[in-house]
Amino acid sequence: MSYRVLDVSLADEGRRKIQWALSHMPVLQSLTRQYEKSMPLEGVRVAGCLHVTKETAVLVESLKALGAVLSWCGCNPLSTQDDVAASLAGDDKISIYASRGVSTQEYYDDIHMAMKIDPNIPSMTELILRWKCTERFKNSSLCMEEQRKQQQGL
Numbered sequence: 001m002s003y004r005v006l007d008v009s010l011a012d013e014g015r016r017k018i019q020w021a022l023s024h025m026p027v028l029q030s031l032t033r034q035y036e037k038s039m040p041l042e043g044v045r046v047a048g049c050l051h052v053t054k055e056t057a058v059l060v061e062s063l064k065a066l067g068a069v070l071s072w073c074g075c076n077p078l079s080t081q082d083d084v085a086a087s088l089a090g091d092d093k094i095s096i097y098a099s100r101g102v103s104t105q106e107y108y109d110d111i112h113m114a115m116k117i118d119p120n121i122p123s124m125t126e127l128i129l130r131w132k133c134t135e136r137f138k139n140s141s142l143c144m145e146e147q148r149k150q151q152q153g154l
């Protein structure tokens with residue numbers, strides 16, 4: 001498991017926020033309890049790109065409890081809660097690449113790192129990557145890696 005967060009020592013505060021959110025999301029909590037023994041997502045690799053907030057953390061933890069292998073990144077560097085990202089990395093051992101206020105290049109590098117899990121279901125992240133590799137971003141390391149994959153037929 002790898003990750004890039006601001007400071008993993010922020011995990012305790014992030015855990016408190018996640019616990020608060022969990023207590024306010026009873027439907028997801030109930031569904032997780034109902035299905036976690038059967039592990040319906042076992043073998044599913046998910047690369048997610050969504051706001052890294054306490055609410056998203058509850059979803060991420062639920063997906064993991066249901067058997068999914070996860071890699072996650074933030075979709076908006078200004079909405080990332082660094083303590084929550086630290087908790088997902090430190091407490092839940094989830095590969096997460098997110099911190100508040102990253103540069104554009106770091107943002108795309110985070111997406112690239114999350115995609116290294118090689119998700120086995122179609123994802124919006126992959127579609128967005130292809131769309132973003134337009135003239136404006138064609139020289140970013142992320143787009144160059146995508147172009148290399150396409151040339152190799154991967």
